[in-house]
Amino acid sequence: MTTALHIEGLTVSARGRPLLDGVTLSLAPGEMLALVGPNGAGKTTLIRAALGMVKAASGTVTLGDSDPRALGGRDRAARAAWLPQTGGVVEAISALELVESARFRFHETRDESRAAAQAALARVKAEAFAQRPVTQLSGGEQQRVALAAMIAQQAPLLLLDEPANHLDPAQQIATYKLIGELWREGCAVLCVTHDINLLRFVGGDPARVRIAGLAEGRLSFDSSLADPFLADRVARLFGVRMTTHEVGGARLILAEDGP
Template sequence: MIDVRSVSLSAGSARLLTDVSFRVEPGELVAIVGPNGAGKSSLLSVLAGDAVPSSGSVTLAGRPVRSLRPAGLARLRAVLPQRVTVAFPFTVAEVVAMGLYGSRLAPRHHEEILTEAMAATDVAHLAARAYPTLSGGEQARVSLARVLAQRAPVLLLDEPTAALDIRHQEQVMGVARDRAVAGDTVTVVLHDLNLAAAYADRVIVMSSGAVAAHGSPAEIFAPGVLSEVYGCAIDVHHGASGLLVSPRRPR
């Protein structure tokens, strides 16, 4: 569903991405991880069609992203950026309903879609609240509900758990996992390596705008790889509950 081939991206004299290639298939959840400035959000912008690569290509469902008009892109992929700004006092229900804009879904299904999206992100009780009055975590969940309401087969999520408490982090990643199990193509930028280890089928580790490692969590989350990329000593523990990644603290 997502095919990235030799993508590079520059902004002025700065090289943001260099020769990035990978695929994400329907039914997969792929996590993109790496330190600050590694190129994770830039890569997601290219996948979404919001940034045009200097070289290389990106296709969604076999169609070049650059050939798709905005309405076509909206039906094919849904994007959750790091920051969502809503300047006017729209209610939560109105913000979530924005996900239906340009949709070809029958209007008779709209109420059901919105109800499911708000329930999945635990914001139904906030439906009548004005979006600007919400906490940062609540706004993040409302924005995710809008993305889910799009019902697009490709989900691109940029740090969807960053502002959330631990319960809602697990809930959001569970939603992403469920969408992949249902056959969608899900790509998530994460800083939390333990969430990536717990929920991702594959992990792409970015460093200085390039792919430093790519594979399953069991293959990628090795102390040597992570310590080199993040520039600090990192331990990886294998237990009954899965992988646990943590910085090595002095004794």
């Protein structure tokens, strides 16, 4: 059986400094993996490598069944969709038009693109501002539109880079619940995040939510949300003390000051 994403001994360097150092990681179809790690650990580089946007110094990346750098654009887009960390929208295009353009990989009519875009926008409850220019939307609204664009691409693997960054608590929860829904619908999910506690909103069995730690370009652990020693692992990863708290049946891991 093929994997959604298989990374084998991947080393990526920039200006002589290794961004990723011999990372091996595999994601099965329909699997959920949260990738945590401090700033500059190489999490975003790993996603970019999965999309074939960076060149490997050594090692291999297999996206679905192929090397992403050998794939044509539409074939690559059929295997993975990406929620980038930053907006990057350069002109005052409307939310609906932005999501429509995410349908690039499909050979279809404009009406079909529009219908799919409207469905994706409804999915993130963004119909109300579908006609407004993306550049005039709030950070939370822009993120929902970006999620809709990713959904509209209908890829079996979702690569999410800090999906809840700059969102208010209600939006953070809504975003992770949506990620959980997409996962249960069969998507494989690779989610880069700092905030482990938000992962509980994905829902389902915590043992099925994989968590891998990345520090200085290396994989430091590969465990799950149900791991009893998760706080210790994450504490070592970030280099801070972590404490575990039970609140209303949910387990929270909090960073503490001091040794």
